[in-house]
Amino acid sequence: MTFGLSPHAAGLLTRLRRFIAERVMPADAEFLDEVSVGDRWELTPKQVEILEGLKKQARALGLWNLWHPEAGGLSTVEYAYMAEEMGKSHLAPEVCNCNAPDTGNMEVFHKYGTPAMKKAWLEPLMAGDIRSAYLMTEPQVASSDATNISLSCVKSGEEYVLNGEKWWATGAGDPRCSVYIVMVRTSHKGPRHEQHSMIVVPANAKGIEKLRPMEVYGHDDAPHGHFHVRFTDVRVPLEAMLLGEGRGFEIAQGRLGPGRIHHCMRAIGMAEKALELMCERSLERKAFGAPLAELGGNYDVIANGRMEIEQARLLCLKAAWMMDQGDARAAAPWISMIKVAGPEVALKVTDAAVQMHGAMGVSQDTPLARQWTHLRTLRLADGPDAVHRRQVARAELRQYRKPS
């Protein structure tokens, strides 16, 4: 088991770190300030300029599509270090074309897409010209058990017709978002995990309404957003079906593994950033005659932050290493573990950093509050904690069960 970097990866990491620290982070606040200018769901000229400028630089520096094994030339372990860095900046993941849900969607097109899909969607996504969304969870059912998913998809002549609602369509607010991958129910018969399918729908298909932006603890995350969407007789050609009817779960598994772990890698980066802000603040501010760092239990708070981050990062690296071994089934419990542990630690450290900042911590004056709300969604997205803990427990118990 080795968590080291190849010389190629080490060089990339150095470059990436500098690029993010010197170019991307300074632009984060400026970009976010523009959100309230004009229509929240349009990019302002300044936002476009910032974003496209940085994307061009990222490309030039070879920091583009690093998530992609071939494009980046990185193992999952190596990519973990990159994703951690990107997690420290609001813009960095998009700037490097490594942001969710696009990476997952590109992976789906890459693995399961037809040549036509690759041409139409994968290429512009890889180029950063368009964005995409992934429509899974629904308002009317407990999506933690994904067999509940109910958006109806019925064959009608040469087309499929979709009806129903999805919400939390992350990224659907972005005007550049051009394509949705949608989990649908194509059957009510047969094995529970073979009644669902995944289908590709252009974002501008007739019959799609964006009902409203969902808020995350009050944030609408414009212009990216998380939309509540209604499908009314939305029609797509038969070729839009991925792999074939009933194979939705197979695709979801393939898609979610890397996606989950990328979120966790970035969460580690956010935790590091929170710890950094917390340390700086604890040395700057004084109360009762001493820097905050030296008051009460603050050493414990800082030490716990460091200890928990280290452990979560190592677990994340091990999960990545397991994925690199090529046995998805063996790696699954490790992904579940880090899916639970990563956000948990990052939330805890971020919350402690908020407290160290006093009232400033809950405000817009640090990235902490926003970061916390994003991290909080990770305990629900792609399977809530309880479901992942159950997976871990079942894997653990399997080795003790008597063969029957």
Next chain:
Amino acid sequence: MTFGLSPHAAGLLTRLRRFIAERVMPADAEFLDEVSVGDRWELTPKQVEILEGLKKQARALGLWNLWHPEAGGLSTVEYAYMAEEMGKSHLAPEVCNCNAPDTGNMEVFHKYGTPAMKKAWLEPLMAGDIRSAYLMTEPQVASSDATNISLSCVKSGEEYVLNGEKWWATGAGDPRCSVYIVMVRTSHKGPRHEQHSMIVVPANAKGIEKLRPMEVYGHDDAPHGHFHVRFTDVRVPLEAMLLGEGRGFEIAQGRLGPGRIHHCMRAIGMAEKALELMCERSLERKAFGAPLAELGGNYDVIANGRMEIEQARLLCLKAAWMMDQGDARAAAPWISMIKVAGPEVALKVTDAAVQMHGAMGVSQDTPLARQWTHLRTLRLADGPDAVHRRQVARAELRQYRKPS
């Protein structure tokens, strides 16, 4: 030690509970939806209608100013039950003229105000005609140690001149907010707790700028708001000084005791509401073939919620009972205890309720996310947890210290 209600109080509680459940709660969402209509910092005609209509009803039912010992005829213990009910609704505290920071400010005017102040500010506040703000914390210093407070207040002829910045002026966004009570520094000499003073400043005084609304995890809490305010050569007459120079801490102590406990009482109400929503959701939603309630550790989650709420409520009642005994010094550690324990429990139960709701929990579709962000500020407002824990520990150790 008795936590019971007099027949008068019991009658009030029944009436209050019904009024809030039947009239106020149903109006909460409608009122909040109006916030995004027009200028966020103006009340829309509909908001005015809702609010004033409910206020009239509250008055008619004798549910007005219950926080005030004489007006309400309630002990602190008895008021705790009322405040808990009000905590369950967004509008209820204001509808019953029991909301922060007005109650604390009214108390200050009542105890320390001149007859002119009582006429000018206390009477319209008691009548619900105006609102007020309390300006304590500052961006440049660690206000957890309030001796750091630095807004300058210098005598100049027949006036005081104020210069500096305050933030988190809660309620200052409301167009009806007419008066500020401001903690200022009037001296840099003498005992540390005698260099500060409290002074009354009309909200429309020349030289006051509302720089920007502070956000709480993205919420601006419009139209109430929490403002960052700048004072530039703001002039008030000498009579605006409360009690006299150097007595700021004395007033702050008198003000904060009841205020802190009122927040905690309402926090218990929020926790109860979260538990209620969590239970309902856990029975409604199904996954893996069973209601969520019966899956995994959810019984534990619900039981822990119930157990922790009960304990926090009892502690709150005991703190209230201590206050009713009339010895403020003896009651102080109890107020510190509940100041820590109340928000902690309410946050925990609210977070668990969020998790039980899945993605809906973090959204605008339940009051949980907003409630969480409000509760989170209570771990900082009126003294951060660490300062209150220190107070509790020092009181505890005092009895073991050798007399020297």
Next chain:
Amino acid sequence: MTFGLSPHAAGLLTRLRRFIAERVMPADAEFLDEVSVGDRWELTPKQVEILEGLKKQARALGLWNLWHPEAGGLSTVEYAYMAEEMGKSHLAPEVCNCNAPDTGNMEVFHKYGTPAMKKAWLEPLMAGDIRSAYLMTEPQVASSDATNISLSCVKSGEEYVLNGEKWWATGAGDPRCSVYIVMVRTSHKGPRHEQHSMIVVPANAKGIEKLRPMEVYGHDDAPHGHFHVRFTDVRVPLEAMLLGEGRGFEIAQGRLGPGRIHHCMRAIGMAEKALELMCERSLERKAFGAPLAELGGNYDVIANGRMEIEQARLLCLKAAWMMDQGDARAAAPWISMIKVAGPEVALKVTDAAVQMHGAMGVSQDTPLARQWTHLRTLRLADGPDAVHRRQVARAELRQYRKPS
């Protein structure tokens, strides 16, 4: 809801507190030191002298059988204060004839015993002349689900014949232990909660073997002890059956309610004692130039201890108050709550006190380590935490379930 004491109870409490502090506590260590003298399972002459001397004093002071509503003249709430005091001393419960499992057994004889049983067992127990044991849990089954209990009891002519094993027969090591109340299975048919019975067996009945003392984290708790016992064709007359066959659970419920709460009351006393020892130690010992109290997070540790004890005590008083209202079914969730919360808090505070004492804390030089091991068993005895949490959750959810 009132948690106050009548003048009678207040007087008793004052007397009890002084008696325990001045007479009983000083004898604790002396008594325990004698355990290793001679046969651990006999009382040494010195132990007899200490114990009987103190019992005589307790009787003379009217501090005898306070647990018994008529003998003590106390409500459950009032008794809670007494039990808390007794919890602070190893010997006090026995000295005041208030110790487990005797009080529970006396209650069974009182409520369900025949006149002959009252004469033979209840009278000498009330007089402190004999001791008793309660045999419930078994090594071969998960006794958390008491319907698993399997010790066989079969009618044979004019006798019942018992066969099987019990363990954790607390008190069975005491040479004065004369009688066992035994939960047995008398049927394998009918409703699950009507297959078990409770029967009275003299400790010296033929066929009973004390196989071995069970250890609690290494302590055998001699001479009291917790024994693993085997029944081989043990015969008792038909009249030994309590209430009638199949009514074991009915009796167990009546027995366990008060017993559970008494344990919790004493646990609160242990927590108080731990906090006291912790505070004293934190002021006495110095490291890095300051008393431990002032180092790192120790204020937080002390404050948390105080806050959690207060909350647990109030919950315990409320559970007692619920019992005093006379509706056992309504009180049940409260007993479950305190059954979980009491030991949890007491364990936490005791563990923190151990840590504050350094290596001394884990040793025989303070009562902390022994106290911890005893408290740890309370998370299992009379139903493990998980079972009680489930009861609390089910009671909570009941109010939300749709009537079917």
Next chain:
Amino acid sequence: MTFGLSPHAAGLLTRLRRFIAERVMPADAEFLDEVSVGDRWELTPKQVEILEGLKKQARALGLWNLWHPEAGGLSTVEYAYMAEEMGKSHLAPEVCNCNAPDTGNMEVFHKYGTPAMKKAWLEPLMAGDIRSAYLMTEPQVASSDATNISLSCVKSGEEYVLNGEKWWATGAGDPRCSVYIVMVRTSHKGPRHEQHSMIVVPANAKGIEKLRPMEVYGHDDAPHGHFHVRFTDVRVPLEAMLLGEGRGFEIAQGRLGPGRIHHCMRAIGMAEKALELMCERSLERKAFGAPLAELGGNYDVIANGRMEIEQARLLCLKAAWMMDQGDARAAAPWISMIKVAGPEVALKVTDAAVQMHGAMGVSQDTPLARQWTHLRTLRLADGPDAVHRRQVARAELRQYRKPS
């Protein structure tokens, strides 16, 4: 960063694992049962037979002195895997001559001993012919701040004369324990960390009294033991001084690094064993109609155990890897981190396993209770948690402090 094993190490691990599972573990209970036969502080013939037989086997299999870099040919990372295995068995560390405090003492002799000391003590220790103790902590001072240590050591002619008390002299009960390494105070002047020294004292030196065995939650850990020892005019030659007066802390640092991490490695092994026992129990036992594993929150308990063990193990491996890099100062915070995290996780998992076992868990019928008490001491031995957390925090903050 690589946590892999060389082929040599991998082979050793396979052999060690099998040897412990098949030979050593089955002997554990038998050995411990003998403790109560005859004098607890003598080895019975059967104990000698078991121990010496296994030691001979370990030697023959090349599983002897693996802790020693040269003897074992292992890196610290590689040894971590071995130590984890040994942690699962009571006897294994001694059987493989890898037990505390002997390894630390051998290291001291190896690094700092004179040729005479190596001949007299190191050789027989390496051969497993004698045992040793390390006398650091004292009853009268807070040894968490080791500058408090006060056992007096005064030069008198050609000898040093020692007076004072030590306690928790682990291993001093063993009749084969022949030599003590003792931390003493040789000066009251000069820098705080140069007033102490380390000196070698034969266990049978005149003037040494073993006052009493210290108990750990009731266990005396005979025949190994933890003794309270008094030195009265104990005389040793000047050559007994290690390195020279005033260099005690220098030696202690060199000694404690590896020792601390070895404890943690074994703690991980104990945690694994607890998880294993917990899983087995949860599948075997039934309550309410299902295996315990499927009831309530037990999946969460098991999953948390697995997740926390994985993280702690990885942190331990990283600390080992840091040590292998050869920069002791850089590795120090990592050792502090694992010193806190290792026992914490192992205690938590062990406690959860106790709970899953019901009353059996607290008894002598599983290794869990004993293991818990041992693990609990690790939160105090070699520096309490708070001191290590402080070290971690200080290292963290160092990078943010402005150079002055």
